[in-house]
Amino acid sequence: MGYDVKAVKRQWEGYETVRQWGRYPVEHEPIRRHCHMLDDTNPRFLEEGHCPPVMVDYFASLGPYPPADYDIFPVIRDIPTPGDRLINLNQEFEWFLPVKVGDRLGASHKVVAIHQRGTKLDPLSVWIRTETTIVNQHEELVARRTNQLLVHRTPEEIATGASRA
């Protein structure tokens, strides 16, 4: 029997995780590592403790260790798909409040949509759209993020017709 995307959609679309709080509060050191990887010398981030907006999901995450539990990976891992290789294709962020060192962030994730559409990588590629909601320690909405992920098989799996689901 082939991959039943309709059954997967029925089971998973609308699934939402409970909110979990980031393992650590917003801290200087990860912000500095983020800036260093980009040669970003902005003193607002490096010295004054403002969180770069794109780091809010990092601080809202249980991760980074163990890697398999990082951000939305556990949710994606549990959705049956023919392959298990991931590519993030699109991302959309909306921010509502600034974040600073010392804040505590939490996140919940929702599976918005699942589709199957072939790609150059895999004719059985599965597209998963998720929405992540991030709040601060006052339960105020800080940011909303959507991701469009592609899940595909390896060339070896495609060649042998292997499918995990």
Added chain:
Amino acid sequence: MRDGPRWEHVREGDELKGFSLELTMTRMVAQVSGTQDFYPVHHDPEFARQAGHPDIFVNTAFIRGCLCRVVTDWMGVDGFLSALTFQMRRPNFVGETITARGRVRKKAAGGRVDLEVWIENAGQVTVPGTATVILPAAS
């Protein structure tokens, strides 16, 4: 970097100062350190090739960090980045050089400025995107 533009002084078509980064192996290591994203397709060439890619490529958090930096470098301490969207149309691989750029697309009431932002690689836009910032008024 500290003193960004005031809304009244911004013109549609204004260019944001961009920057380039060479994706050396050292930069790829900094990417993993900076994002704490240990998915092997971004640091393990063999894993990447097994998945059908020619080599390792930078991750989403690195890409969006570049786009964010273009905007935050420009908007100064009084601006607020309220939205960012982008599409990763082709991976940016180790050994390549990327350039992040931006341009003012539209102004609107309330201090709103809509931007185009993007990543170029070898003359090709690999990551197109948009951003919205709220800028302070001059007075």
